[in-house]
Amino acid sequence: MTTYPVRFLLNGTPVEVDVAAQDTLLETLRNKLWATEVKNGCGKGDCGCCAVLLDGRAVNSCLTLAVQANGKEVVTVKGLGNEDDPHPLQESFIRKGAIQCGFCTAGMIVSAKSLLDENPRPSPDEIREAVSGNLCRCTGYKKIIEAISDAAPKCSPSD
Ligand code: FES
Ligand code: FES
Known part of the structure; x- marks a missing residue:
């Protein structure tokens, strides 16, 4: 080949x-x-x-x-970050309990990062739209939306 x-x-x-x-x-x-x-x-x-x-x-x-x-x-x-120096999104997902089995989490955080780089203060509806291609079978999405919203003010494009 x-x-x-x-x-x-x-x-x-x-x-x-x-x-x-x-x-x-x-x-x-x-x-x-x-x-x-x-x-x-x-x-x-x-x-x-x-x-x-x-x-x-x-x-x-x-x-x-x-x-x-x-x-x-x-x-x-x-x-984006690690255990010693987590990205605000990673920290927020943990703090808000937005992770259960964790299978969706890597993709969810990457989509959230892409959103916040373009739109640093998204509304809940804009967050929902941005992660609409990321399926989670565990959390019901509420805590995920809250985690992204909470992290937004702490993020900068250079994070
Ligand atoms: S594994 Fe790529 S979208 Fe599902
Ligand atoms: S936390 Fe299990 S699929 Fe999202």
Whole structure:
């Protein structure tokens, strides 16, 4: 099978990986770069679990070809913060109890980050719209909307 070298920044670190033309960014991140924080839910664009930032915009990585990331910047939920230095969205999701099983959380936070970068003070309806492509089977969404709303004043685009 013909493969192509693809280079991009992954959470700030330059990576190079050989991919086939049909490989998705999701399978490349998880299976070749071990970015298993990016979740594989439906694999067809329905659930938002696999969302990552591609040059700052949230995309479903299951619908994005790995070759499309060439020369770009990919940020996963891990690139936003960690246990020692959490992003305000991560801190708010924990504090508000917006995480139950956690399967949707990585994609939810990535979508929220993309929203807040464009619209730093979104209304609850705007938040609902922004995460409408992210399915959660556990929380009923109320705490998720509250967590994003609470985090908004504490976020800056550079976070
Ligand atoms: S795994 Fe990509 S949208 Fe569901
Ligand atoms: S917390 Fe379980 S799917 Fe959202």
